Amino acid sequence: MQEIILDILHNSIMVKEKFIKANMELIIQGADKIALCLASGHKILVFGNGGSAADAQHIAAEFVNRFRIERRPLGAIALTTDTSIITSIGNDYGFDEIFEKQIMALGQKDDIAIGISTSGSSPNVVRALKTAKNMGITTLGLTGKGGGNLAQYSDLLFSVDSDVTARIQETHITLGHIFCDLADRILFPEKFSA
Numbered sequence: 564m565q566e567i568i569l570d571i572l573h574n575s576i577m578v579k580e581k582f583i584k585a586n587m588e589l590i591i592q593g594a595d596k597i598a599l600c601l602a603s604g605h606k607i608l609v610f611g612n613g614g615s616a617a618d619a620q621h622i623a624a625e626f627v628n629r630f631r632i633e634r635r636p637l638g639a640i641a642l643t644t645d646t647s648i649i650t651s652i653g654n655d656y657g658f659d660e661i662f663e664k665q666i667m668a669l670g671q672k673d674d675i676a677i678g679i680s681t682s683g684s685s686p687n688v689v690r691a692l693k694t695a696k697n698m699g700i701t702t703l704g705l706t707g708k709g710g711g712n713l714a715q716y717s718d719l720l721f722s723v724d725s726d727v728t729a730r731i732q733e734t735h736i737t738l739g740h741i742f743c744d745l746a747d748r749i750l751f752p753e754k755f756s757a
């Protein structure tokens with residue numbers, strides 16, 4: 564058992580480290596886009612299924628409430644939380660449209676859509692990101708190896724080189740925290756000076 568635990572830990576560290584070192588510039592570019600979007604009064608729309616739905620909510624909460632510094636609330640909405648919206652769209656149109664219709668309702672040009680799918684092939688995430696791109700919304704795809712169908716609709720693609728869902732998710736939430744930290748530093752530099 565101890566060997567298994569240590570193997571999971573080691574793997575989690577390796578996957579994260581490899582991803583971050585290989586994508587440093589891309590990560591900074593993503594944080595810049597997020598900061599610019601929020602500075603201009605636009606918002607982040609974030610969505611995914613299962614563990615990635617939890618990640619979407621976690622990331623939105625950091626922006627709306629706070630991360631590590633005291634600052635004004637920043638605009639972010641997880642499209643995974645309103646059960647009336649999700650069940651009515653799912654019931655009347657189908658599960659594949661639960662995020663897409665919310666993007667159509669809430670999204671505005673120059674917002675940012677963050678679609679999270681470890682396989683890159685969840686139809687509801689792919690459809691929403693495609694529609695967002697067509698609406699002039701900047702699209703960030705957080706995915707696993709290769710990026711699947713999500714890749715073609717992602718202005719910036721954050722593809723984690725692993726095929727283990729849990730390891731990919733662990734890297735995604737680390738990336739989410741890095742985005743929050745960097746966006747705060749770009750938006751509120753005075754709060755970080757000594």
Ligand SMILES: O=C(CO)[C@@H](O)[C@H](O)[C@H](O)[C@H](O)COP(=O)(O)O
Nearest residue numbers: 612613614615680681682685728729
């Ligand atoms: O958290 C986990 C597995 O770690 C699961 O709940 C997982 O998120 C679900 O199976 C999702 O439906 C997988 O979707 P996706 O990441 O391939 O888009």
Ligand SMILES: [Zn+2]
Nearest residue numbers: 613614729732
């Ligand atoms: Zn999980």
